[in-house]
Amino acid sequence: MIEQVTSSFSTENYWELFWLVRNSVITAGVLGLMGGIIGIFIMLRRSGLVVHGIAEISFAGAALFLLAGLDVVFGSAVGAVVAALLIGVLALRDKDTSGVTAVLMPFGLGLGIFFLHLYQGRTANRFGLLTGQIVGVDDVQTRTLVTGAVVIAAVLILIWRPLMFASVDPQLAAARGVNTNLLTIVFMVLLGGAVAMSVQVVGALLVLALLVVPSAAALKVARHPAAVVALSCTFATVSAVGGIMIAIMGTVPISPYITTISFLFYLVCLIVGWRQRRVRQRSAVQAGS
Amino acid sequence: MTAALSLNQASVRFGSRALWSEVNLALEAGEFLAVLGPNGAGKSTFLKVLLGLQRLTTGRAEVLGRPVRRGSAQVGYIPQHHNLEVETPLRAQDLVALGLEGHKYGIPWTSRKARARIEQLLGQVGAADYADRPVGLLSGGEQQRLRAAQALASNPALLLCDEPLHSLDLNHQRAITELIRSQAVERGSAVVFVTHEINPVIEHVDRVLYFARGGYRIGPVEEVMRSEVLTELYQSPVEVIEHKGRLVVMGEHAEGEHHND
Numbered sequence: 176m177i178e179q180v181t182s183s184f185s186t187e188n189y190w191e192l193f194w195l196v197r198n199s200v201i202t203a204g205v206l207g208l209m210g211g212i213i214g215i216f217i218m219l220r221r222s223g224l225v226v227h228g229i230a231e232i233s234f235a236g237a238a239l240f241l242l243a244g245l246d247v248v249f250g251s252a253v254g255a256v257v258a259a260l261l262i263g264v265l266a267l268r269d270k271d272t273s274g275v276t277a278v279l280m281p282f283g284l285g286l287g288i289f290f291l292h293l294y295q296g297r298t299a300n301r302f303g304l305l306t307g308q309i310v311g312v313d314d315v316q317t318r319t320l321v322t323g324a325v326v327i328a329a330v331l332i333l334i335w336r337p338l339m340f341a342s343v344d345p346q347l348a349a350a351r352g353v354n355t356n357l358l359t360i361v362f363m364v365l366l367g368g369a370v371a372m373s374v375q376v377v378g379a380l381l382v383l384a385l386l387v388v389p390s391a392a393a394l395k396v397a398r399h400p401a402a403v404v405a406l407s408c409t410f411a412t413v414s415a416v417g418g419i420m421i422a423i424m425g426t427v428p429i430s431p432y433i434t435t436i437s438f439l440f441y442l443v444c445l446i447v448g449w450r451q452r453r454v455r456q457r458s459a460v461q462a463g464s
Numbered sequence: 465m466t467a468a469l470s471l472n473q474a475s476v477r478f479g480s481r482a483l484w485s486e487v488n489l490a491l492e493a494g495e496f497l498a499v500l501g502p503n504g505a506g507k508s509t510f511l512k513v514l515l516g517l518q519r520l521t522t523g524r525a526e527v528l529g530r531p532v533r534r535g536s537a538q539v540g541y542i543p544q545h546h547n548l549e550v551e552t553p554l555r556a557q558d559l560v561a562l563g564l565e566g567h568k569y570g571i572p573w574t575s576r577k578a579r580a581r582i583e584q585l586l587g588q589v590g591a592a593d594y595a596d597r598p599v600g601l602l603s604g605g606e607q608q609r610l611r612a613a614q615a616l617a618s619n620p621a622l623l624l625c626d627e628p629l630h631s632l633d634l635n636h637q638r639a640i641t642e643l644i645r646s647q648a649v650e651r652g653s654a655v656v657f658v659t660h661e662i663n664p665v666i667e668h669v670d671r672v673l674y675f676a677r678g679g680y681r682i683g684p685v686e687e688v689m690r691s692e693v694l695t696e697l698y699q700s701p702v703e704v705i706e707h708k709g710r711l712v713v714m715g716e717h718a719e720g721e722h723h724n725d
Contacts, residue, residue, distance in 0.1 A: 334569055336572045337566060340566035343554065344562075347541065347563075351566060353535070398551075400558055
Protein backbone atom coordinates (compact mmCIF):
# COMPACT_ATOMS: atom_id res chain seq x y z
CA MET A 176 0.00 0.00 0.00
CA ILE A 177 2.78 2.38 0.99
CA GLU A 178 4.49 1.63 -2.29
CA GLN A 179 1.29 2.34 -4.09
CA VAL A 180 1.20 5.81 -2.58
CA THR A 181 4.90 6.64 -2.90
CA SER A 182 5.28 5.34 -6.43
CA SER A 183 2.49 7.62 -7.52
CA PHE A 184 4.50 10.65 -6.42
CA SER A 185 6.22 12.71 -9.01
CA THR A 186 7.95 16.05 -8.66
CA GLU A 187 8.38 16.47 -12.37
CA ASN A 188 6.93 19.70 -13.70
CA TYR A 189 5.88 20.55 -10.16
CA TRP A 190 5.52 24.28 -10.64
CA GLU A 191 3.59 23.87 -13.85
CA LEU A 192 1.18 21.68 -11.97
CA PHE A 193 1.11 24.16 -9.13
CA TRP A 194 0.21 26.91 -11.58
CA LEU A 195 -2.70 24.81 -12.79
CA VAL A 196 -4.17 24.57 -9.31
CA ARG A 197 -3.36 28.16 -8.30
CA ASN A 198 -7.05 28.97 -7.93
CA SER A 199 -7.44 26.17 -5.42
CA VAL A 200 -4.39 27.36 -3.49
CA ILE A 201 -5.73 30.90 -3.24
CA THR A 202 -9.15 29.64 -2.22
CA ALA A 203 -7.72 27.24 0.35
CA GLY A 204 -5.54 29.96 1.81
CA VAL A 205 -8.40 32.42 2.26
CA LEU A 206 -10.74 29.72 3.56
CA GLY A 207 -8.03 28.81 6.05
CA LEU A 208 -7.94 32.38 7.39
CA MET A 209 -11.72 32.38 7.74
CA GLY A 210 -11.74 28.90 9.29
CA GLY A 211 -9.13 29.95 11.81
CA ILE A 212 -11.35 32.77 13.05
CA ILE A 213 -14.74 31.07 13.07
CA GLY A 214 -13.20 27.93 14.57
CA ILE A 215 -12.46 29.75 17.82
CA PHE A 216 -16.15 30.49 18.28
CA ILE A 217 -17.10 26.96 17.23
CA MET A 218 -14.87 25.68 20.04
CA LEU A 219 -16.13 28.21 22.59
CA ARG A 220 -19.74 27.43 21.78
CA ARG A 221 -19.03 23.67 21.74
CA SER A 222 -20.46 23.38 18.25
CA GLY A 223 -18.00 20.91 16.72
CA LEU A 224 -20.67 18.31 16.07
CA VAL A 225 -22.93 21.02 14.65
CA VAL A 226 -20.34 21.72 11.95
CA HIS A 227 -20.29 18.08 10.97
CA GLY A 228 -24.10 17.98 10.93
CA ILE A 229 -24.38 21.06 8.73
CA ALA A 230 -21.84 19.60 6.32
CA GLU A 231 -23.71 16.33 6.00
CA ILE A 232 -27.06 18.00 5.54
CA SER A 233 -25.51 20.22 2.85
CA PHE A 234 -25.05 16.97 0.95
CA ALA A 235 -28.86 16.62 0.84
CA GLY A 236 -29.08 20.09 -0.69
CA ALA A 237 -26.53 19.14 -3.32
CA ALA A 238 -28.38 15.93 -4.15
CA LEU A 239 -31.69 17.78 -4.44
CA PHE A 240 -30.22 20.35 -6.84
CA LEU A 241 -28.60 17.56 -8.84
CA LEU A 242 -32.00 15.89 -9.17
CA ALA A 243 -33.61 19.20 -10.17
CA GLY A 244 -30.92 19.82 -12.78
CA LEU A 245 -29.52 22.83 -10.95
CA ASP A 246 -26.02 23.75 -9.83
CA VAL A 247 -24.78 21.17 -7.32
CA VAL A 248 -22.36 23.53 -5.60
CA PHE A 249 -25.07 26.12 -5.07
CA GLY A 250 -27.33 23.35 -3.77
CA SER A 251 -24.86 22.33 -1.11
CA ALA A 252 -24.50 25.95 -0.04
CA VAL A 253 -28.26 26.34 0.29
CA GLY A 254 -28.42 23.07 2.23
CA ALA A 255 -25.72 24.22 4.63
CA VAL A 256 -27.25 27.60 5.41
CA VAL A 257 -30.76 26.14 5.82
CA ALA A 258 -29.41 23.41 8.11
CA ALA A 259 -27.46 25.94 10.20
CA LEU A 260 -30.48 28.22 10.56
CA LEU A 261 -32.73 25.32 11.49
CA ILE A 262 -30.33 24.08 14.15
CA GLY A 263 -29.89 27.63 15.47
CA VAL A 264 -33.61 28.31 15.77
CA LEU A 265 -34.51 24.91 17.23
CA ALA A 266 -31.75 25.16 19.83
CA LEU A 267 -32.49 28.76 20.89
CA ARG A 268 -34.63 27.70 23.80
CA ASP A 269 -32.63 24.94 25.45
CA LYS A 270 -29.18 25.72 23.99
CA ASP A 271 -28.73 22.03 23.21
CA THR A 272 -27.34 22.38 19.69
CA SER A 273 -25.70 18.97 19.61
CA GLY A 274 -28.97 17.25 20.49
CA VAL A 275 -30.84 19.07 17.73
CA THR A 276 -28.02 18.32 15.30
CA ALA A 277 -28.07 14.64 16.14
CA VAL A 278 -31.77 14.59 15.33
CA LEU A 279 -31.55 16.56 12.06
CA MET A 280 -28.40 14.95 10.66
CA PRO A 281 -29.74 11.46 9.90
CA PHE A 282 -32.89 12.97 8.39
CA GLY A 283 -30.82 15.19 6.10
CA LEU A 284 -28.58 12.33 5.06
CA GLY A 285 -31.59 10.12 4.41
CA LEU A 286 -33.07 12.80 2.16
CA GLY A 287 -29.77 13.06 0.31
CA ILE A 288 -29.66 9.31 -0.34
CA PHE A 289 -33.29 9.41 -1.49
CA PHE A 290 -32.62 12.24 -3.98
CA LEU A 291 -29.54 10.46 -5.32
CA HIS A 292 -31.59 7.30 -5.77
CA LEU A 293 -34.16 9.20 -7.83
CA TYR A 294 -31.45 10.73 -9.98
CA GLN A 295 -31.06 8.82 -13.24
CA GLY A 296 -27.63 9.99 -14.35
CA ARG A 297 -24.18 8.98 -13.20
CA THR A 298 -23.58 10.00 -9.63
CA ALA A 299 -20.08 8.67 -9.06
CA ASN A 300 -18.30 11.82 -10.19
CA ARG A 301 -20.56 13.96 -8.02
CA PHE A 302 -19.20 12.52 -4.83
CA GLY A 303 -16.40 15.01 -4.88
CA LEU A 304 -18.70 16.91 -2.54
CA LEU A 305 -18.19 14.28 0.12
CA THR A 306 -14.43 13.94 -0.06
CA GLY A 307 -13.29 17.20 -1.60
CA GLN A 308 -11.70 18.16 -4.89
CA ILE A 309 -8.94 20.46 -6.01
CA VAL A 310 -8.97 20.72 -9.71
CA GLY A 311 -11.79 22.42 -11.43
CA VAL A 312 -12.05 25.53 -9.28
CA ASP A 313 -12.41 28.11 -12.01
CA ASP A 314 -11.82 31.85 -11.83
CA VAL A 315 -15.46 32.68 -11.15
CA GLN A 316 -15.72 30.14 -8.35
CA THR A 317 -12.48 31.37 -6.86
CA ARG A 318 -13.76 34.90 -6.84
CA THR A 319 -17.03 33.81 -5.21
CA LEU A 320 -15.34 31.70 -2.56
CA VAL A 321 -12.73 34.33 -1.73
CA THR A 322 -15.38 37.06 -1.50
CA GLY A 323 -17.56 34.86 0.69
CA ALA A 324 -14.71 34.00 3.01
CA VAL A 325 -13.62 37.63 3.32
CA VAL A 326 -17.19 38.75 4.07
CA ILE A 327 -17.63 36.09 6.76
CA ALA A 328 -14.28 36.93 8.35
CA ALA A 329 -15.10 40.65 8.27
CA VAL A 330 -18.51 40.18 9.89
CA LEU A 331 -16.93 38.00 12.57
CA ILE A 332 -14.42 40.73 13.36
CA LEU A 333 -17.15 43.38 13.55
CA ILE A 334 -19.26 41.33 15.97
CA TRP A 335 -16.18 39.97 17.77
CA ARG A 336 -16.73 41.53 21.18
CA PRO A 337 -20.45 40.83 21.66
CA LEU A 338 -20.06 37.34 20.19
CA MET A 339 -17.11 36.61 22.48
CA PHE A 340 -19.06 37.98 25.45
CA ALA A 341 -22.13 35.90 24.56
CA SER A 342 -20.02 32.78 23.99
CA VAL A 343 -17.99 33.03 27.21
CA ASP A 344 -20.66 34.29 29.61
CA PRO A 345 -24.13 34.31 27.98
CA GLN A 346 -25.96 35.20 31.20
CA LEU A 347 -23.86 38.27 31.90
CA ALA A 348 -23.82 39.32 28.25
CA ALA A 349 -27.63 39.26 28.18
CA ALA A 350 -27.75 41.32 31.37
CA ARG A 351 -25.44 43.89 29.77
CA GLY A 352 -27.84 44.28 26.87
CA VAL A 353 -26.26 41.95 24.32
CA ASN A 354 -28.95 40.30 22.20
CA THR A 355 -27.62 36.77 22.61
CA ASN A 356 -30.41 35.10 20.61
CA LEU A 357 -29.86 37.35 17.63
CA LEU A 358 -26.11 36.69 17.82
CA THR A 359 -26.75 32.94 17.89
CA ILE A 360 -28.76 33.16 14.67
CA VAL A 361 -26.21 35.43 12.98
CA PHE A 362 -23.43 33.08 14.03
CA MET A 363 -25.28 30.05 12.66
CA VAL A 364 -25.79 31.76 9.28
CA LEU A 365 -22.08 32.60 9.14
CA LEU A 366 -21.28 29.03 10.12
CA GLY A 367 -23.57 27.68 7.39
CA GLY A 368 -21.76 29.84 4.84
CA ALA A 369 -18.34 28.83 6.14
CA VAL A 370 -19.24 25.14 6.00
CA ALA A 371 -20.72 25.46 2.50
CA MET A 372 -17.49 26.97 1.22
CA SER A 373 -15.18 24.60 3.06
CA VAL A 374 -17.09 21.66 1.60
CA GLN A 375 -15.76 22.74 -1.80
CA VAL A 376 -12.18 22.16 -0.69
CA VAL A 377 -12.13 19.35 1.85
CA GLY A 378 -15.52 17.80 1.25
CA ALA A 379 -18.50 17.38 3.53
CA LEU A 380 -16.99 14.54 5.52
CA LEU A 381 -13.83 16.39 6.50
CA VAL A 382 -14.92 20.00 7.04
CA LEU A 383 -13.97 19.69 10.71
CA ALA A 384 -10.29 19.50 9.67
CA LEU A 385 -10.47 23.04 8.36
CA LEU A 386 -12.97 24.66 10.73
CA VAL A 387 -12.36 23.03 14.09
CA VAL A 388 -9.02 21.23 14.41
CA PRO A 389 -6.79 24.32 13.86
CA SER A 390 -8.64 26.31 16.54
CA ALA A 391 -8.71 23.37 18.92
CA ALA A 392 -4.94 23.13 18.51
CA ALA A 393 -4.39 26.87 19.02
CA LEU A 394 -6.51 26.88 22.19
CA LYS A 395 -4.26 24.18 23.67
CA VAL A 396 -1.20 26.41 23.66
CA ALA A 397 -2.29 30.05 23.64
CA ARG A 398 -4.64 32.17 25.76
CA HIS A 399 -3.92 35.68 24.54
CA PRO A 400 -6.84 36.42 22.18
CA ALA A 401 -4.66 37.77 19.37
CA ALA A 402 -2.24 34.86 19.68
CA VAL A 403 -5.06 32.33 19.48
CA VAL A 404 -6.40 33.95 16.31
CA ALA A 405 -2.96 34.15 14.70
CA LEU A 406 -2.08 30.54 15.49
CA SER A 407 -5.46 29.19 14.50
CA CYS A 408 -5.40 30.98 11.13
CA THR A 409 -1.83 29.86 10.49
CA PHE A 410 -2.62 26.22 11.25
CA ALA A 411 -5.71 26.24 9.03
CA THR A 412 -4.01 27.98 6.11
CA VAL A 413 -0.88 25.84 6.26
CA SER A 414 -3.01 22.66 6.43
CA ALA A 415 -5.16 23.66 3.47
CA VAL A 416 -2.44 25.05 1.22
CA GLY A 417 0.12 22.45 2.28
CA GLY A 418 -2.39 19.69 1.61
CA ILE A 419 -2.89 20.89 -1.95
CA MET A 420 0.84 21.33 -2.57
CA ILE A 421 1.52 17.75 -1.53
CA ALA A 422 -1.56 16.29 -3.19
CA ILE A 423 -0.65 17.53 -6.68
CA MET A 424 2.48 15.38 -6.62
CA GLY A 425 0.47 12.17 -6.47
CA THR A 426 -2.87 10.61 -7.10
CA VAL A 427 -4.20 10.49 -3.55
CA PRO A 428 -7.02 13.03 -3.07
CA ILE A 429 -6.35 16.26 -1.27
CA SER A 430 -8.38 15.73 1.90
CA PRO A 431 -6.23 13.10 3.64
CA TYR A 432 -3.27 15.48 3.46
CA ILE A 433 -5.24 18.37 4.92
CA THR A 434 -6.67 16.26 7.73
CA THR A 435 -3.25 14.77 8.52
CA ILE A 436 -1.44 18.10 8.61
CA SER A 437 -4.08 19.70 10.82
CA PHE A 438 -4.06 16.67 13.10
CA LEU A 439 -0.27 16.89 13.41
CA PHE A 440 -0.65 20.54 14.44
CA TYR A 441 -3.14 19.43 17.07
CA LEU A 442 -0.83 16.68 18.34
CA VAL A 443 2.12 19.04 18.67
CA CYS A 444 -0.03 21.63 20.45
CA LEU A 445 -1.41 18.99 22.80
CA ILE A 446 2.10 18.01 23.85
CA VAL A 447 3.27 21.62 24.13
CA GLY A 448 0.15 22.37 26.22
CA TRP A 449 0.94 19.49 28.59
CA ARG A 450 4.48 20.71 29.04
CA GLN A 451 3.31 24.27 29.68
CA ARG A 452 1.01 22.99 32.38
CA ARG A 453 3.76 20.90 33.98
CA VAL A 454 6.09 23.89 34.08
CA ARG A 455 3.34 26.03 35.57
CA GLN A 456 2.52 23.46 38.25
CA ARG A 457 6.19 23.09 39.13
CA SER A 458 6.63 26.84 39.50
CA ALA A 459 3.45 26.99 41.56
CA VAL A 460 4.81 24.30 43.89
CA GLN A 461 8.11 26.15 44.20
CA ALA A 462 6.33 29.41 44.90
CA GLY A 463 4.24 27.66 47.54
CA SER A 464 7.14 25.98 49.37
CA MET B 465 -33.01 62.99 45.99
CA THR B 466 -34.06 60.34 43.48
CA ALA B 467 -33.95 56.81 44.84
CA ALA B 468 -31.32 54.55 43.27
CA LEU B 469 -34.03 51.96 42.89
CA SER B 470 -37.75 52.22 43.37
CA LEU B 471 -40.49 49.66 42.97
CA ASN B 472 -44.09 50.75 42.97
CA GLN B 473 -46.89 48.19 43.34
CA ALA B 474 -44.71 45.79 41.40
CA SER B 475 -46.11 42.31 40.67
CA VAL B 476 -45.06 39.38 38.55
CA ARG B 477 -47.43 36.59 37.63
CA PHE B 478 -46.94 33.59 35.44
CA GLY B 479 -50.36 32.60 34.15
CA SER B 480 -52.64 32.54 37.15
CA ARG B 481 -49.83 32.14 39.67
CA ALA B 482 -48.59 35.30 41.33
CA LEU B 483 -44.87 35.01 42.04
CA TRP B 484 -44.98 38.09 44.23
CA SER B 485 -47.27 41.07 44.20
CA GLU B 486 -47.47 44.70 45.15
CA VAL B 487 -43.88 45.12 46.17
CA ASN B 488 -43.08 48.67 47.23
CA LEU B 489 -39.51 49.60 47.83
CA ALA B 490 -37.22 52.61 47.62
CA LEU B 491 -33.50 52.04 47.90
CA GLU B 492 -31.20 54.99 48.59
CA ALA B 493 -27.68 55.37 47.25
CA GLY B 494 -25.26 53.42 49.42
CA GLU B 495 -27.95 51.17 50.86
CA PHE B 496 -27.34 47.40 51.04
CA LEU B 497 -30.43 45.22 50.55
CA ALA B 498 -30.23 41.46 51.10
CA VAL B 499 -32.86 39.47 49.21
CA LEU B 500 -33.69 36.16 50.89
CA GLY B 501 -36.19 33.37 50.49
CA PRO B 502 -36.54 29.74 49.44
CA ASN B 503 -35.97 28.53 45.89
CA GLY B 504 -38.78 29.44 43.55
CA ALA B 505 -39.99 32.32 45.70
CA GLY B 506 -38.97 34.80 43.02
CA LYS B 507 -35.51 36.04 44.00
CA SER B 508 -34.05 35.45 40.55
CA THR B 509 -37.08 36.91 38.86
CA PHE B 510 -36.68 39.98 41.06
CA LEU B 511 -33.18 40.45 39.64
CA LYS B 512 -34.40 39.81 36.10
CA VAL B 513 -36.95 42.58 36.52
CA LEU B 514 -34.24 44.99 37.65
CA LEU B 515 -32.06 43.94 34.70
CA GLY B 516 -34.90 44.61 32.29
CA LEU B 517 -35.01 40.93 31.28
CA GLN B 518 -38.44 40.26 32.80
CA ARG B 519 -41.47 42.52 32.52
CA LEU B 520 -43.59 43.34 35.49
CA THR B 521 -47.19 42.22 35.22
CA THR B 522 -48.27 45.36 37.04
CA GLY B 523 -46.53 48.29 38.69
CA ARG B 524 -43.33 50.15 37.98
CA ALA B 525 -39.63 49.57 38.51
CA GLU B 526 -37.28 52.53 38.17
CA VAL B 527 -33.54 53.05 38.45
CA LEU B 528 -32.59 56.65 39.24
CA GLY B 529 -36.14 57.68 38.36
CA ARG B 530 -36.06 56.07 34.91
CA PRO B 531 -37.86 52.84 33.97
CA VAL B 532 -35.55 49.82 34.07
CA ARG B 533 -33.91 49.14 30.75
CA ARG B 534 -32.01 46.17 29.46
CA GLY B 535 -28.27 46.79 29.28
CA SER B 536 -28.40 50.03 31.26
CA ALA B 537 -25.01 51.41 32.26
CA GLN B 538 -26.58 52.42 35.58
CA VAL B 539 -26.96 48.78 36.58
CA GLY B 540 -24.05 46.46 37.35
CA TYR B 541 -24.54 42.73 37.68
CA ILE B 542 -22.44 40.07 39.39
CA PRO B 543 -23.79 36.63 38.42
CA GLN B 544 -23.50 33.45 40.41
CA HIS B 545 -20.04 31.99 40.18
CA HIS B 546 -19.49 29.32 37.57
CA ASN B 547 -16.05 28.23 36.45
CA LEU B 548 -14.96 29.53 33.08
CA GLU B 549 -13.65 26.94 30.65
CA VAL B 550 -9.94 26.22 31.05
CA GLU B 551 -9.35 26.97 27.38
CA THR B 552 -11.15 30.32 27.30
CA PRO B 553 -8.95 32.50 25.08
CA LEU B 554 -9.01 35.51 27.39
CA ARG B 555 -6.69 36.98 29.98
CA ALA B 556 -8.05 38.55 33.15
CA GLN B 557 -7.82 42.02 31.62
CA ASP B 558 -9.67 40.84 28.49
CA LEU B 559 -12.55 39.57 30.62
CA VAL B 560 -12.81 42.92 32.41
CA ALA B 561 -12.67 44.64 29.02
CA LEU B 562 -15.77 42.68 28.00
CA GLY B 563 -17.56 44.16 31.01
CA LEU B 564 -16.58 47.62 29.82
CA GLU B 565 -17.22 47.33 26.08
CA GLY B 566 -18.33 43.76 25.38
CA HIS B 567 -21.69 45.02 24.14
CA LYS B 568 -20.12 47.21 21.44
CA TYR B 569 -20.08 46.15 17.81
CA GLY B 570 -17.35 47.25 15.44
CA ILE B 571 -13.64 46.71 15.20
CA PRO B 572 -12.52 45.28 18.56
CA TRP B 573 -10.06 48.00 19.40
CA THR B 574 -9.48 49.02 23.01
CA SER B 575 -8.63 52.70 23.35
CA ARG B 576 -5.92 53.99 25.66
CA LYS B 577 -8.60 55.48 27.86
CA ALA B 578 -10.40 52.14 28.13
CA ARG B 579 -7.11 50.43 28.91
CA ALA B 580 -6.48 52.85 31.75
CA ARG B 581 -9.97 52.21 33.10
CA ILE B 582 -9.45 48.44 32.93
CA GLU B 583 -6.19 48.77 34.84
CA GLN B 584 -7.94 50.89 37.44
CA LEU B 585 -10.76 48.34 37.80
CA LEU B 586 -8.28 45.47 38.16
CA GLY B 587 -6.60 47.40 40.95
CA GLN B 588 -9.91 48.22 42.58
CA VAL B 589 -10.84 44.53 42.94
CA GLY B 590 -7.30 43.43 43.83
CA ALA B 591 -6.73 41.56 40.60
CA ALA B 592 -3.81 43.59 39.24
CA ASP B 593 -1.35 40.77 40.00
CA TYR B 594 -2.99 38.40 37.57
CA ALA B 595 -4.09 40.84 34.86
CA ASP B 596 -2.16 38.87 32.23
CA ARG B 597 -3.08 35.37 33.41
CA PRO B 598 -5.56 33.30 31.35
CA VAL B 599 -8.97 33.42 33.06
CA GLY B 600 -9.51 29.67 32.74
CA LEU B 601 -6.55 29.03 35.05
CA LEU B 602 -7.73 31.34 37.84
CA SER B 603 -9.39 30.10 41.01
CA GLY B 604 -13.11 30.59 41.64
CA GLY B 605 -12.43 33.50 43.97
CA GLU B 606 -10.14 35.19 41.46
CA GLN B 607 -12.68 34.77 38.66
CA GLN B 608 -15.37 36.22 40.89
CA ARG B 609 -13.23 39.31 41.56
CA LEU B 610 -13.03 39.80 37.80
CA ARG B 611 -16.82 39.54 37.57
CA ALA B 612 -17.03 42.21 40.24
CA ALA B 613 -14.70 44.37 38.13
CA GLN B 614 -16.90 43.76 35.09
CA ALA B 615 -19.96 44.85 37.05
CA LEU B 616 -18.25 47.98 38.35
CA ALA B 617 -16.94 48.97 34.92
CA SER B 618 -19.68 51.51 34.19
CA ASN B 619 -19.71 52.84 37.76
CA PRO B 620 -23.31 51.74 38.26
CA ALA B 621 -25.81 53.41 40.57
CA LEU B 622 -27.29 50.01 41.32
CA LEU B 623 -25.24 46.87 41.85
CA LEU B 624 -27.12 43.56 41.52
CA CYS B 625 -25.50 40.48 42.99
CA ASP B 626 -26.90 37.00 42.30
CA GLU B 627 -25.44 34.76 45.00
CA PRO B 628 -21.94 35.98 44.21
CA LEU B 629 -20.49 33.97 47.11
CA HIS B 630 -21.87 30.64 45.93
CA SER B 631 -19.21 27.89 46.01
CA LEU B 632 -16.47 30.20 47.25
CA ASP B 633 -14.39 29.47 50.34
CA LEU B 634 -14.70 31.67 53.43
CA ASN B 635 -11.72 33.92 52.68
CA HIS B 636 -12.94 34.71 49.21
CA GLN B 637 -16.48 35.17 50.49
CA ARG B 638 -15.21 37.80 52.88
CA ALA B 639 -13.08 39.52 50.24
CA ILE B 640 -15.88 39.73 47.69
CA THR B 641 -18.32 40.97 50.31
CA GLU B 642 -15.90 43.69 51.40
CA LEU B 643 -15.46 44.69 47.79
CA ILE B 644 -19.18 45.06 47.22
CA ARG B 645 -19.65 46.87 50.50
CA SER B 646 -16.92 49.39 49.74
CA GLN B 647 -18.52 50.07 46.38
CA ALA B 648 -21.71 50.93 48.21
CA VAL B 649 -20.02 53.14 50.78
CA GLU B 650 -17.36 54.88 48.69
CA ARG B 651 -19.20 55.30 45.41
CA GLY B 652 -22.74 55.51 46.67
CA SER B 653 -24.09 52.54 44.75
CA ALA B 654 -27.18 50.84 46.07
CA VAL B 655 -26.64 47.09 46.40
CA VAL B 656 -29.21 44.34 45.89
CA PHE B 657 -27.65 41.14 47.17
CA VAL B 658 -29.56 37.91 46.50
CA THR B 659 -28.42 35.12 48.79
CA HIS B 660 -29.41 31.87 50.46
CA GLU B 661 -27.31 32.64 53.49
CA ILE B 662 -27.53 35.96 55.22
CA ASN B 663 -24.68 35.32 57.66
CA PRO B 664 -21.69 36.05 55.41
CA VAL B 665 -23.08 39.54 54.72
CA ILE B 666 -25.10 40.16 57.86
CA GLU B 667 -22.88 42.94 59.21
CA HIS B 668 -23.28 44.94 55.98
CA VAL B 669 -27.01 44.55 55.46
CA ASP B 670 -29.16 47.65 55.92
CA ARG B 671 -32.45 46.01 55.01
CA VAL B 672 -33.78 42.56 54.19
CA LEU B 673 -36.33 41.68 51.53
CA TYR B 674 -37.69 38.22 52.29
CA PHE B 675 -39.80 36.44 49.68
CA ALA B 676 -41.85 33.34 50.52
CA ARG B 677 -45.14 31.82 49.44
CA GLY B 678 -46.12 34.69 47.19
CA GLY B 679 -45.66 37.24 49.93
CA TYR B 680 -42.77 39.36 51.14
CA ARG B 681 -41.48 41.28 54.13
CA ILE B 682 -39.04 44.14 54.05
CA GLY B 683 -37.19 45.93 56.81
CA PRO B 684 -34.05 45.97 58.92
CA VAL B 685 -32.57 42.56 59.80
CA GLU B 686 -33.89 42.60 63.37
CA GLU B 687 -37.42 43.36 62.19
CA VAL B 688 -37.66 40.71 59.46
CA MET B 689 -35.46 37.88 60.72
CA ARG B 690 -37.75 37.01 63.63
CA SER B 691 -39.61 33.83 64.39
CA GLU B 692 -43.07 35.38 64.40
CA VAL B 693 -42.51 37.39 61.21
CA LEU B 694 -41.21 34.47 59.18
CA THR B 695 -43.80 32.11 60.65
CA GLU B 696 -46.48 34.41 59.34
CA LEU B 697 -44.77 34.72 55.96
CA TYR B 698 -44.24 30.97 55.54
CA GLN B 699 -47.65 30.20 57.06
CA SER B 700 -46.01 27.45 59.07
CA PRO B 701 -43.82 27.40 62.18
CA VAL B 702 -40.36 28.87 61.64
CA GLU B 703 -37.83 29.56 64.32
CA VAL B 704 -35.01 32.08 64.02
CA ILE B 705 -32.19 31.45 66.45
CA GLU B 706 -29.38 33.89 67.05
CA HIS B 707 -26.05 32.42 67.94
CA LYS B 708 -22.91 34.56 68.30
CA GLY B 709 -24.18 37.13 65.85
CA ARG B 710 -25.23 34.49 63.33
CA LEU B 711 -28.81 33.72 62.43
CA VAL B 712 -30.12 30.22 61.95
CA VAL B 713 -33.54 29.84 60.37
CA MET B 714 -35.24 26.58 61.25
CA GLY B 715 -38.59 25.31 60.10
CA GLU B 716 -40.20 22.51 58.17
CA HIS B 717 -39.97 24.46 54.91
CA ALA B 718 -37.47 27.15 55.69
CA GLU B 719 -34.71 24.92 56.96
CA GLY B 720 -34.50 22.54 54.04
CA GLU B 721 -34.67 25.38 51.61
CA HIS B 722 -31.89 27.21 53.32
CA HIS B 723 -29.41 24.40 53.44
CA ASN B 724 -30.17 21.95 50.68
CA ASP B 725 -28.81 24.14 47.98
